[in-house]
Amino acid sequence: MEGQGEDVRLGANKYRERQPIGTAAQTQDTKDYKEPPAAPLFEPAELSSWSFYRAGIAEFVATFLFLYITVLTVMGVAKSSTKCSTVGIQGIAWAFGGMIFALVYCTAGISGGHINPAVTFGLFLARKLSLIRAVFYMIMQCLGAICGAAVVKSFQKTQYERLGGGANTVSSGYSKSSGLGAEIVGTFVLVYTVFSATDAKRNARDSHVPILAPLPIGFAVFLVHLATIPVTGTGINPARSLGAALIYNKDQAWDDHWIFWVGPFIGAALAALYHQIVIRAIPFKSK
Template sequence: MKKYVAELIGTFWLVFGGCGSAVFAAFVSVPGGENTNEFGLGYLGVSLAFGLTVFTGAYAFGHISGGHFNPAVSFGLWMGKRFPGSDLAPYIGAQVIGAILAALLILAIAHGAPEFQLTGSNPLATNGFGEHSPQGYSIISALLAEFVLTFIFLLIILGVTDKKAAPGFAPAAIGLALTLIHLISIPITNTSVNPARSTGVALFCGDMALVSQLWLFWVAPIAGALLAGFLYHNFFEDLSRPAVIPDGE
């Protein structure tokens, strides 16, 4: 059970840290006034928050569960022959539960602010396309962005965790990669590349239109991850084994 609990807590931390920064700190609101970004985190700060959750979570739990915190990562590692298929369902279940618990906590804390309302195109830091894209990007744009960015994300994960990669740097590289991914795609979809992250906040956003768009944030990231796992294992991975040298030679 240790690895499943680690995945639950790690995903909780990712959603609470990343989505929480977007809900609480991306824009500073003065009671009775209008939102201002003068002292808020903005896109850059939220991007860093997501990267830092993976950076810290992977160092804390990577040695226990591998530090997936994301169903797409689990699928990509499975396709890359790095993860057993028998663990897919319990890992994904733990990840989704962790994301749901984080979303509930964000909502509970946010309701303590007198001006808080579940309004706007992306309430509770949800993901979306069309009218629920932060900048109005279409469904095709959202599909392309989520597919390609998750594909690259998994190639990075598989590369920095390769047995020939420099040891000890994987969490830093993965966290920085997730930061860059958010810098690119927050305006497009509010950045998912993580079906659990999308699901947790969507369930409590109060807008069924956003729930109905969840399919894209499962299909595109998982498809991109599967392609990355297949490509890395069959093209980049060094499957050779050193020859055994008999004693005395």
């Protein structure tokens, strides 16, 4: 019994945690990792680079396909007299989440796979891309969304207007403040997931845990849609909301349209600040 305390002490020291967690994991030096420099605010040289325009085209095509599939899915559910004969609300959520997963996977190596002005805005605030590229991406995303919704309307013809065109509106029984809050929190979840899934330091530190970045991003979109479809139809993407509203072009689509721009941009800004300041603590790191 006399040496029992010593045995316990030696045993505790012998079997230490091999992988630090929490703050210890964040502060340890990661092998071969260097914090990338912030993107310049203005980079005029990008305008003469083919890769710049190729990335914009990729954003246009991806957002076009995103609106085409998702709005058609919404129209199919709205057309059905009984929800059980179609994919239903869960199917709508899967369509949005699944398309984001597929499209981010396809375009991540070309443009980063934003497919959403709110995501682009959040990454711009974190200095992951220049102002010129951010504005160009947003324009191409909005144009792609408009074209995607227009193709859906050409297929649906008269039914498109009768069924609401997939436009985002605040549902009856909910206030505008509730709709705005739903958009802010929903976009925060999405953009926070984007930052976490694409964090270069985390990928370097956790290289033993393979993570396919588009997967958590797609799941975030899916889960947010499950939660907020009854409130706003789930925007969390200003390009998606603009494309559907512009092609549908009825008063009800424009009455609360500002919510689907202000909410996502606030949510994206909060997610960027939270990730950069709290999670990564970049402003407090020694030079």
